[in-house]
Amino acid sequence: METKPPTPTAVLVGLQMPEVDDIAHEASLDELERLVKTLGYAVVGRVSQRRDGTGAAAVLGSGKLAELAALTGGTGRVGSMAPPPRSKARERFGDKAEATGPEEAETDAAPRPRFVIVDHELSPSQIRNLERATGAEVLDRTGVIVEIFHRHANTREAKLQVEMARLKYVAPRLRESSGGGGRQQGPGAGESTLDLDRRKIRDRLAELKEQLEAVQRDSDHRRSARRDQLRVALVGYTNAGKSSLMRALTGSQVLVEDKLFATLDTTVRILQPETRPRVLVSDTVGFIKQLPHDLVASFRSTLTEALEASLLLFVVDASDPTYEAQLEVSRSVLREIGADAVPSRLVLNKMDRVDEAGRAALLAKHPDAILLSAHAPGDVSALRDTIIAFFEAEMVEDVLVLPYARQGLIGEIYESARVLSEDYDETGRVLKVRGLPGAITRLRRSLAAT
Ligand SMILES: Nc1nc2c(ncn2[C@@H]2O[C@H](COP(=O)(O)OP(=O)(O)OP(=O)(O)O)[C@@H](O)[C@H]2O)c(=O)[nH]1
Ligand SMILES: [Mg+2]
Known part of the structure; x- marks a missing residue:
């Protein structure tokens, strides 16, 4: 008979810096808990401490460290050179009354939390010290995020990017494997x-870089074929509702999940009902605070989609009390990749969860924002109108003459511009068109080429 392996359990550790208020501190731990759950672990406790910095050798002060070790069954001391202990004897260490869940204190078989997860980026030596003191496996926020990206990556490009980010994260954290004496026999001896x-x-890493460049040349190619098209990108914090809006706007079946980082790949679909010229909508990877730097870099190409859009819709979960901090994170990531020059509109989503007073406060603070719910068809159709109006304002009118010998180009013209009228004279078809200036320039170039 098959039995399901027990859900691994974890204790969260948060350091509250002087400039962080209680609400923001709790929100950060709540977010970490959601990240940890996305990994499939159950959170059984939290340990928080006010500190002036994150640099302490064992992250926490000695009293708090003992408290944490009592939960996990460690010694609470960094000094021992022993590998992270996991013995039954150690698991009995500490006062049972302090155990997190009641069920833990009751049965002998109840396992101690296997993971200690710290809400900050730690140095390799801090991780080592904390593992020695707690007897648990230690992960930091970056490690959790990298692991989620690793598990969710679907396309070849995302997989390559994530493997690179993961190796870059793992490399400095490698330590001598125990039991092997740390020496390699045979070829490469001495190393x-x-x-x-x-x-x-x-x-x-070198190999991955090469493969990634090949894949990216390919997608650059696909992207350049979409150049001069009407493109709008949905960007924003993870779980804000980007994919939900994508579905509603394009009728596509992209994944929507109440999970952080449900989407890791950019998808592009046509705005429905279709317009002329048609509008392409991109759904993109979400952002999160302290997004590991290597992941930002590796997702640059995925986000190029956003960079090349004519309009960015900044989607925000307005029902989240920390939405402003989330908005700031999204803005700073986009600044980092150079997308802050693209025109954007703020979309305050999940308004169905906000009461009248909250709505008024949001409007007062963000008078230009679009307030909506991705679940309300009327709201979505109004957003569609806003998108179309944006592009209308950008478009210009022009007259193109299509010589009779070049009729093959008619498809391209209809694809990239709206044809307002068609006439015939001795030179060819005379078309009055309306489209983005870039698209019309490209059409002129095609017409001029022989
Ligand atoms: N109540 C409410 N829930 C919403 C709304 N929009 C989205 N959601 C829910 O929010 C959760 C996240 O939605 P997604 O569309 O997957 O969010 P996302 O921004 O694509 O998230 P990532 O892909 O993880 O970055 C889902 O459970 C949605 O059903 C809304 O307007 N109102
Ligand atoms: Mg999504």
């Missing part, structure tokens, strides 16, 4: 397993 592992990682 420690650690050096060997690091060399392997470097080689693999």
Whole structure:
């Protein structure tokens, strides 16, 4: 008979810096808890401490460290050189009354939390110290995010990008594997397993970089074919409702989930009902605070989609009390990739969860924002009108003459512009068109080419 493996459990650790208020601190731990749940772990406790910085050797002060170790069954001391302990004897360490869940204190078999997850980026030595003191496996926020991206990546490009980010995260955190004596026999003797592992990682990174460049040349090609088209990109914090809006606007079946980082790949679909010229809508990867730098870099190409859009819709979960901080995170990531020059509109989503007073406050603060719910068809259709109006304002009118010998281009003209009228004279078809200036320039170029 098959039994399901027990859900791994984790304790969260948060450091509250002087400039962070209680609400923001709790919200950050709530978010970490959602991230950890996305990984499939159950959170059984939280340990928080006010600190002036994140640099302490074992992250927490000695009292708090003992409190944490009592939960996880560690010694609470960093000093021991022993590998992270996981023995039954250690698991009995500490006062049972302090155990997190009541069920833990009751049965002997109840496992101690296997993971300690810290809401900050830690140095490799901090991770090591904390593992020694707690006897648990230690992950930091970055490690959790990298792992989620790793599990959710679907397309070849996303997989390559995530593997690169993951190796870059893992490499400095490698330590001598225990039991092997740290020395490699045979070829490469004299090189420690650690050096060997690091060399392997470097080689693999070089290989990945090459593969990624090939894939990206391909997608650059596809993207340039979409140049001068009417493109709008949905960007914003994870779980804000980008994919829900994408579905509603384009009738497509993109994944919508109440999970952080449900979407890792950019998808492009046509705005429905279709317009002339048609509008392309892109759904993109969500942002999160402290998005690991390597992941930002590796998603640059995915986000190029956003960079090349004519309009960015900044989607925000307006029902989230920390929505402003989330908006700021999204803005700063987009600044980092150079997308802050693209015209944008603020879309305050999930208004169905906001009461009248909240609505008035939001409007007072963001008078230009579009307030809506992705679940309300009327709201979505109004958003569609706003998108169309934006492009209308950008479009210009012009007259193109299509010589009789070049009739093959008619399809391209209809695709990239709206044909207002058609006449015939001795030179050819005379078309009055309306489209984006870039598209009309490109059409003129095609017509001029022989
Ligand atoms: N109440 C309410 N829930 C919404 C609304 N829009 C989206 N949601 C819910 O919010 C959750 C996240 O929605 P998604 O569309 O997957 O969010 P996303 O921005 O694509 O998230 P990532 O892909 O993880 O970055 C889902 O459970 C949606 O059903 C809304 O207007 N109102
Ligand atoms: Mg999504």
